[in-house]
Amino acid sequence: MPDPVVAIRLMLSWPTGPRLQDLMRWNAAKRVDPAARHGYIRVMASSAPTASPAAAPSIPDGDAEVLPILIAPNPILKARARAVTPADADTVRALIPRMFTTMYRAPGIGLAAPQVGVRLRLTVVDLMPDDARAPIVLVNPEVIAASTELATREEGCLSLPNQYADVTRPARVKVRYYDQTGARREIEADGLLAVCLQHEIDHLDGVLFVDHISALKRNMLMRKLAKEMRLKDA
Numbered sequence: 001m002p003d004p005v006v007a008i009r010l011m012l013s014w015p016t017g018p019r020l021q022d023l024m025r026w027n028a029a030k031r032v033d034p035a036a037r038h039g040y041i042r043v044m045a046s047s048a049p050t051a052s053p054a055a056a057p058s059i060p061d062g063d064a065e066v067l068p069i070l071i072a073p074n075p076i077l078k079a080r081a082r083a084v085t086p087a088d089a090d091t092v093r094a095l096i097p098r099m100f101t102t103m104y105r106a107p108g109i110g111l112a113a114p115q116v117g118v119r120l121r122l123t124v125v126d127l128m129p130d131d132a133r134a135p136i137v138l139v140n141p142e143v144i145a146a147s148t149e150l151a152t153r154e155e156g157c158l159s160l161p162n163q164y165a166d167v168t169r170p171a172r173v174k175v176r177y178y179d180q181t182g183a184r185r186e187i188e189a190d191g192l193l194a195v196c197l198q199h200e201i202d203h204l205d206g207v208l209f210v211d212h213i214s215a216l217k218r219n220m221l222m223r224k225l226a227k228e229m230r231l232k233d234a
């Protein structure tokens with residue numbers, strides 16, 4: 001983990017793009033390793049929202065229907081999801097609050113649509129900085145830049161309950177996406193948010209965090225998961 005002050009200086013020295021909209025520090029999401037406490041994120045809007053806030057669907061009141069989360073192995077978790085189109089607007093509008101409620105109840109810090117059986121490129125994220133909700137909706141997200149510097153962090157997944165492994169990924173990424181109002185946005189992230197965004201976007205491509213570890217470790221972990229699921233069902 002880089003020193004946070006140095007890391008912030010590094011981020012701020014990146015070429016200036018869109019207006020800095022929000023600079024937030026966060027302590028740690030629950031159930032995340034202590035190293036995660038020293039991250040930060042910078043969220044930028046690449047354009048003004050194209051719809052007024054009133055037009056936006058209400059994001060999470062935390063009271064929507066809880067959806068069942070698919071558990072690995074499941075073919076939907078291994079499939080590539082298709083891009084959201086304007087024709088999916090109603091589906092997406094109905095799905096967003098349910099995905100947030102499902103994620104908050106789990107609890108988790110990210111949930112991708114394929115995990116609730118919907119093969120669309122949609123994911124929701126909330127790192128709960130300072131225990132306050134900070135929901136992010138990402139429609140058709142894509143990683144448009146990644147640092148050559150790598151970082152290793154322990155990951156878990158709601159589709160692989162109670163299974164954790166160290167995963168190495170680019171330390172910083174820039175992600176472009178549409179938010180729930182249809183506005184095009186970009187996030188530059190490092191620390192836990194960078195991990196979370198890459199993990200969730202992986203889900204849209206049918207990739208699980210265990211696909212980033214050795215076959216030996218992956219098989220061990222999948223066997224352990226299968227056994228735990230059998231015990232749970234018994």
Ligand code: NI
Nearest residue numbers: 156157158159
């Ligand atoms: Ni996951």
